[in-house]
Every structure is written in C-alpha cells, then in structure tokens.
C-alpha cells in the first residue's frame with residue numbers, strides 16, 4: 328500500500344516512540360495484566376539491532392486521523408540469512424492499535440510482508456500468537472496453522488526459596504558469566520549450544536542452526552546490544568566440556584520479569600540432574616546480582632516433557648497458552664499448503 332512506511336535500521340526517536348506506542352497499546356488490550364509491558368529499551372533495541380544472521384523488514388501504517396507521526400499498526404519480519412533457513416522467515420511483530428482494529432490494517436501489513444516473502448523466495452513463515460485472542464483468529468483467517476503449542480510458566484521469586492541449593496555430580500563444577508560469553512569459554516560453550524537443536528519444533532519449517540564460537544558470541548552480543556542483561560550458568564564436566572547450561576535474560580536492567588532464554592543439556596550428560604542444577608544455580612546467581620527481578624517466565628513446548636519435569640519442583644505456574652503458527656505456500660500451485 329502506498330502509505331506503508333518502511334522503518335529503516337536507524338529509526339528516529341519519534342519512530343521508536345510511535346512504534347512503542349502501538350506495541351504497548353496492543354499489549355494492554357491482548358495480554359493479562361500480570362504480564363509486564365515491553366519497555367522502550369526493548370522496542371528500540373529490537374528496531375536498531377539485527378538478530379544474528381538475519382535481515383529485518385520493519386513496516387508501519389500511519390494513523391489516518393491522529394497526531395502526526397502516530398502509527399496505527401506495525402509489523403516486523405525477520406529473514407534468516409543462513410543456508411538452512413533460507414526458505415523460511417519469522418514475523419517478530421504484527422500489531423494494530425486496539426481502537427482501529429477490524430479495518431483491514433493487520434491484513435495490509437500481512438500482505439506487504441507476504442510480498443516480501445514471495446520476492447525472497449520463502450515458502451513459509453512463522454509467528455507467535457496468544458491462544459484464544461484476536462491474534463489467533465487473525466492468523467487462522469490468513470491461512471496460518473498451529474505448528475507448535477506452548478505454555479508460558481512463571482516463577483514468583485517471592486515464594487521461591489524452599490528449594491535446596493544446586494548439587495552437581497562428582498567432578499562437575501559451575502562456570503558463570505554476565506553479558507557476552509568470554510572468549511576463553513566460547514568454543515566449549517558453542518559445542519554445548521548444539522544441544523538446543525533438540526528443542527521440539529513441531530511442524531515448524533525452521534531448522535536448527537549450527538553454532539560455533541563466533542556465532543554464540545554474536546548471538547549474546549546482539550542481545551546485550553538490544554539492552555538486555557544476560558546471565559549464563561554452565562555445568563562443566565570433569566574433562567572440561569560444557570555439559571549443560573541455562574541462559575536468563577532481562578529485557579532491560581530495571582525489568583521485573585526475567586525471561587528464561589534457553590536451558591539445555593548435552594545428550595551424553597542427560598539424566599544426571601544437570602538441567603535442574605543449572606536452573607537452581609541460576610536462582611542463586613540472580614539473587615547475588617541484586618537486580619529488581621521479581622519473577623522468571625519460561626516458555627515451554629507442551630510436548631517437552633523433560634523441560635517441564637526440570638521446572639516442576641521450582642513452583643512454576645502456568646500463565647497462558649501460546650502457539651507458534653505457520654503459513655506455507657506452494658508457488659507452483661499458487662496456494663497455501
């Protein structure tokens with residue numbers, strides 16, 4: 328559409344404010360009040376700092392009646408650059424101000440994204456939706472189908488504390504860092520990072536990535552550049568290999584809700600209690616940091632029994648249901664599959 332704005336990689340502060348205003352208005356309308364709204368640091372970081380090995384297309388629809396510079400809706404598309412995911416992509420944001428919904432603005436944004444996807448030769452795209460809300464209805468109406476159901480679990484740190492301290496098998500030890508992985512740990516950490524490939528993907532087209540020291544460093548650096556505080560705990564085996572790890576992120580240093588980014592244990596070290604050990608150690612590390620965090624949220628695929636078992640004794644409560652939805656199309660037949 329002619330009035331669609333392309334927001335480049337260096338948006339003005341006014342563009343960030345206008346984008347953030349849509350995102351927070353949508354958040355207030357669509358999510359339970361217990362879920363903290365995204366902060367401006369997160370919005371600005373998301374627009375200004377590209378994700379690892381990706382290009383971003385950010386679009387906005389201006390408000391037709393409103394203050395100059397205001398947006399009615401926004402959409403952010405992530406185009407993976409790596410060979411294994413060249414045919415798919417991810418919609419990181421698609422939001423319309425509550426007062427102008429059901430007027431086709433979301434559909435216009437989707438059509439514009441789809442034109443980019445076609446031009447790029449992508450045959451599928453995914454996005455995250457809150458189940459039971461407008462997002463799910465919209466996604467279904469546009470040919471998306473649920474590829475992976477998930478649940479968000481939240482641990483209230485005020486009620487946590489009864490859990491025993493972490494214990495490791497003989498010879499194992501913890502290594503921790505704040506921020507980007509130190510270069511001396513990066514090679515071993517990148518090997519352990521391959522274990523994240525075992526996270527259930529349901530019907531998603533997205534393939535696991537191959538990690539190396541540079542890629543994990545770039546991954547963590549991008550999160551830090553986006554304004555996040557990152558905490559990493561690793562269980563190191565007697566031979567010095569990184570056997571399991573957990574990464575926690577705070578969207579900004581004053582965030583009250585931390586997000587569990589990843590927990591994974593290398594297959595050869597599974598069944599030894601390392602998943603729980605790194606998770607318990609993370610709680611201690613978090614306490615030592617004296618950050619204002621009051622709760623931890625983790626999103627787990629409903630079919631991921633091992634991860635649900637790891638979190639069970641901690642007192643995580645289910646907060647809400649999500650789905651990774653996906654649309655696929657067949658160019659030859661020019662139709663959704």
Ligand SMILES: CC(C)(COP(=O)(O)OP(=O)(O)OC[C@H]1O[C@@H](n2cnc3c(N)ncnc32)[C@H](O)[C@@H]1OP(=O)(O)O)[C@@H](O)C(=O)NCCC(=O)NCCS
Nearest residue numbers: 421422423428429430431432433434461462464465466468
């Ligand atoms: C999802 C969202 C972007 C839709 O924006 P919108 O501008 O209202 O969407 P459209 O007007 O283009 O709606 C297109 C179709 O989607 C479906 N739809 C959208 N919202 C719906 C709702 N609340 N209930 C039922 N169907 C809905 C309808 O089929 C609608 O067509 P219709 O109005 O002719 O019946 C908006 O509700 C939003 O910002 N939600 C929160 C963020 C979110 O969930 N994003 C992920 C989207 S997949």
